[in-house]
Amino acid sequence: MDQTRLRELEDQCIQECAPPCAAHCPVHVDVRALTSAIATGDFQTAFKTLYKTVPFPEIIARTCNQPCQAACYRKSVGGDIQVAALELACIQRYDHLITKPMLLPQKDARVLIIGGGLSGLTAAFELVKKGYQVALYERENRLGGRLWSYNEDQLHGEVIHREIERIIDLGIEVHFNTELTPASVSSLQFDACYLGTGAGASNPFNLLTNPNHSLQVNTDTFQTSQANVFAGGSLLRPPSTIFSVSDGRRAAISIDRFLQNVSLTASRVNEGAYNTRLITNISKVDSVEIVPPAPTGYSVADAIAEANRCLQCDCMECVKVCEYLKHYGSYPRKYVREIYNNLSIIMRTRTSNKMINSCTLCGLCEEVCPTDLNMGVVNNEVRQTMVKTGKMPPSAHDFALRDMAFSNDARVALNLTADGSETCDYLFFPGCQLSASNPEYIPKLYQSLASVLPKLGVMLRCCGAPADWSGEQELFAQTMLEFKTQWLALGKPKLVLACTSCLRMFSTALPEIETLSAWQVFEAHTLFPASRQYSRSLAIHDPCTSRYVDKWQDAVRTGLDAMGITHHELEMSRDLTECCGYGGVAWLAHPELVQDILKRRASEDEADYLTYCVMCRDLLAGQGKPTLHLLDLIFGENLDQLARRKGPDYSQRHENRLRAKEKMIKLITGKEHPMTESYERYTLLLTPEMRVTLEERLILVEDVQKVIEFAETSGESFKNQQTGHTLAFFKPNLITYWVEFSREGDAWRVHNAYSHRMELEGRAS
Ligand code: SF4
Ligand code: SF4
Ligand code: SF4
Numbered sequence: 001m002d003q004t005r006l007r008e009l010e011d012q013c014i015q016e017c018a019p020p021c022a023a024h025c026p027v028h029v030d031v032r033a034l035t036s037a038i039a040t041g042d043f044q045t046a047f048k049t050l051y052k053t054v055p056f057p058e059i060i061a062r063t064c065n066q067p068c069q070a071a072c073y074r075k076s077v078g079g080d081i082q083v084a085a086l087e088l089a090c091i092q093r094y095d096h097l098i099t100k101p102m103l104l105p106q107k108d109a110r111v112l113i114i115g116g117g118l119s120g121l122t123a124a125f126e127l128v129k130k131g132y133q134v135a136l137y138e139r140e141n142r143l144g145g146r147l148w149s150y151n152e153d154q155l156h157g158e159v160i161h162r163e164i165e166r167i168i169d170l171g172i173e174v175h176f177n178t179e180l181t182p183a184s185v186s187s188l189q190f191d192a193c194y195l196g197t198g199a200g201a202s203n204p205f206n207l208l209t210n211p212n213h214s215l216q217v218n219t220d221t222f223q224t225s226q227a228n229v230f231a232g233g234s235l236l237r238p239p240s241t242i243f244s245v246s247d248g249r250r251a252a253i254s255i256d257r258f259l260q261n262v263s264l265t266a267s268r269v270n271e272g273a274y275n276t277r278l279i280t281n282i283s284k285v286d287s288v289e290i291v292p293p294a295p296t297g298y299s300v301a302d303a304i305a306e307a308n309r310c311l312q313c314d315c316m317e318c319v320k321v322c323e324y325l326k327h328y329g330s331y332p333r334k335y336v337r338e339i340y341n342n343l344s345i346i347m348r349t350r351t352s353n354k355m356i357n358s359c360t361l362c363g364l365c366e367e368v369c370p371t372d373l374n375m376g377v378v379n380n381e382v383r384q385t386m387v388k389t390g391k392m393p394p395s396a397h398d399f400a401l402r403d404m405a406f407s408n409d410a411r412v413a414l415n416l417t418a419d420g421s422e423t424c425d426y427l428f429f430p431g432c433q434l435s436a437s438n439p440e441y442i443p444k445l446y447q448s449l450a451s452v453l454p455k456l457g458v459m460l461r462c463c464g465a466p467a468d469w470s471g472e473q474e475l476f477a478q479t480m481l482e483f484k485t486q487w488l489a490l491g492k493p494k495l496v497l498a499c500t501s502c503l504r505m506f507s508t509a510l511p512e513i514e515t516l517s518a519w520q521v522f523e524a525h526t527l528f529p530a531s532r533q534y535s536r537s538l539a540i541h542d543p544c545t546s547r548y549v550d551k552w553q554d555a556v557r558t559g560l561d562a563m564g565i566t567h568h569e570l571e572m573s574r575d576l577t578e579c580c581g582y583g584g585v586a587w588l589a590h591p592e593l594v595q596d597i598l599k600r601r602a603s604e605d606e607a608d609y610l611t612y613c614v615m616c617r618d619l620l621a622g623q624g625k626p627t628l629h630l631l632d633l634i635f636g637e638n639l640d641q642l643a644r645r646k647g648p649d650y651s652q653r654h655e656n657r658l659r660a661k662e663k664m665i666k667l668i669t670g671k672e673h674p675m676t677e678s679y680e681r682y683t684l685l686l687t688p689e690m691r692v693t694l695e696e697r698l699i700l701v702e703d704v705q706k707v708i709e710f711a712e713t714s715g716e717s718f719k720n721q722q723t724g725h726t727l728a729f730f731k732p733n734l735i736t737y738w739v740e741f742s743r744e745g746d747a748w749r750v751h752n753a754y755s756h757r758m759e760l761e762g763r764a765s
Contacts, residue, residue, distance in 0.1 A: 117145025122248025383471025618647025
């Protein structure tokens with residue numbers, strides 16, 4: 001993942017794009033900030049917000065044709081926000097706060113402004129602030145141009161005088177009753193000129209008045225074919241006070257650049273009115289009618305009510321549905337920036353590692369994002385880059401990868417065909433977590449499938465998901481290669497899966513393999529038992545890896561109907577389903593966040609849940625949410641109890657995988673296959689509290705047994721003379737495990753255990 005790719009991803013997130021009101025306003029009044037301040041009764045802040053971009057606030061509030069309103073996302077849900085009336089509400093209360101702007105030290109350059117309408121006055125205002133000497137020529141005996149054509153109720157002459165005088169008082173030299181001609185203009189000293197004369201007025205530049213020459217004005221820079229002459233206002237477009245202000249300001253920027261001899265166009269984006277990319281989802285917004293202003297303007301209460309109708313438009317669609325994005329308090333555009341900075345760090349601590357590893361890679365963000373940005377893909381790609389470049393500490397994913405290695409170890413992995421032949425037509429691949437959680441369901445499920453699928457083999461191992469989630473591309477590729485070699489040797493059987501994470505891995509890495517779900521087989525062959533009973537309607541929690549896998553989702557629902565189970569949908573289901581928190585090693589990187597993810601999901605419906613991923617079931621049930629696996633309904637007894645049972649701890653999961661293998665060997669070959677390792681002879685005495693401690697510290701019972709075996713066989717240990725306890729350590733791979741224990745008859749009582757990744761030099765003697 002390089003800088004260009006990260007920049008593209010950053011740009012894909014539209015959250016920082018302007019709302020349509022500000023984008024369509026040619027001077028970009030921050031309407032969101034204005035309404036947000038008024039909504040809390042803070043008219044003063046609202047006024048300051050307006051004055052920041054509009055030098056004639058009252059003239060504009062009374063005359064603006066409001067392009068902001070035409071674009072407002074509130075339009076179809078009660079009517080557009082009455083922005084100009086709200087602006088007026090601030091001005092009526094706070095325009096006494098206007099202070100003289102800061103002027104830069106005076107420069108030598110002199111700018112001629114021809115025409116005292118709003119665009120000329122704005123150009124004069126902006127240039128005088130920058131320190132230029134500004135001389136304004138007006139053919140009438142008053143400034144304001146077209147402003148005087150408004151009726152007095154809408155725009156009183158007093159307002160025009162007041163707001164214009166404030167500008168002129170900054171030091172603009174004004175010449176009234178002066179129509180410049182080509183002859184008179186040539187006698188004037190100036191470095192640049194702005195033509196704000198309005199349509200139809202004559203202008204003093206030969207080039208521009210030549211009847212054979214149409215007026216050439218660049219509408220981005222306002223520069224004319226005569227380099228030091230600029231033009232704007234209603235000379236270029238239909239009259240509009242706000243566009244006149246915008247033209248005057250943009251032309252002033254160009255004139256300043258021209259006089260400083262720098263590029264007129266560099267880094268000038270989104271000037272004037274433009275179409276924003278920001279999209280705000282209004283599908284759940286209630287319609288609220290416009291609060292109309294009284295003829296004299298809004299009362300405080302009405303202005304507040306109208307301002308409260310503003311949606312404060314933004315995107316945040318992904319953050320609304322993702323606990324992970326919410327947890328870090330920002331949104332993907334900023335996260336991508338943070339990730340980029342994290343990747344660039346060479347020596348210091350990479351503070352974003354935890355954030356990168358806490359995403360569950362569930363893909364819901366892409367489903368809701370208007371631009372399809374998938375932060376799961378981003379985080380996974382970044383993990384891959386960090387692993388490849390040695391920037392990801394191996395300890396970050398060590399536990400998950402060891403768990404995978406255990407499942408694919410010869411002691412646990414299994415390939416068996418039904419009749420002992422070398423090949424099979426179908427291959428049942430239950431996935432390592434189903435074996436780990438419910439080993440007794442593996443032979444039962446196999447038997448049901450085998451009753452309708454000819455030549456069904458079984459393969460017990462892990463699909464490689466932990467390697468993929470950890471960004472360990474090489475390890476993942478190697479795991480897939482091992483699987484493929486065995487699959488080829490088995491005669492390319494169709495894969496019968498019971499876990500959508502396995503499906504995701506195989507369909508991504510080995511799309512040539514045909515897969516189907518156990519539930520589809522049950523559906524096609526009417527294997528679902530009839531008349532199962534559950535006392536309440538079950539809400540279906542689709543696993544996040546089932547997103548877009550309609551066939552699996554449909555088969556589960558058909559199965560529930562066939563079994564007579566009442567069920568209903570969660571609001572976030574099927575393509576919109578949420579992760580339980582297990583995906584993408586988040587459970588390892590950020591267990592507290594996973595608890596929040598689970599709480600959120602569990603609280604979305606009062607009903608008990610039904611799912612078809614065993615990790616979703618175990619995690620939700622562990623959170624106190626009664627949850628059944630589809631297999632509980634098919635094979636289980638006492639469903640109420642099954643829905644409430646806690647999943648096994650990490651050590652029991654290892655044990656269960658071994659048992660699943662024993663059971664399958666027994667079922668298919670009729671042979672016993674007890675599997676013991678030398679360390680298993682060390683029987684442990686563990687209190688329930690000690691089991692919890694081990695679980696929290698990611699220490700397995702077998703890790704403890706290995707330490708004790710090592711201490712007992714090597715004699716390397718420390719003895720505490722006071723307590724009589726023995727302290728010993730063992731380092732099988734990356735991690736060193738320490739255990740404090742004592743002997744009780746034929747067993748060993750564990751008093752404490754912990755682990756670390758430091759290297760110890762020297763040995764106990
Ligand atoms: S959904 Fe999220 S990532 Fe997509 S544009 Fe909106 S804030 Fe950005
Ligand atoms: S609802 Fe508010 S923020 Fe959204 S477009 Fe309208 S005025 Fe702007
Ligand atoms: S992939 Fe899932 S967890 Fe990660 S950011 Fe997207 S929605 Fe959130």
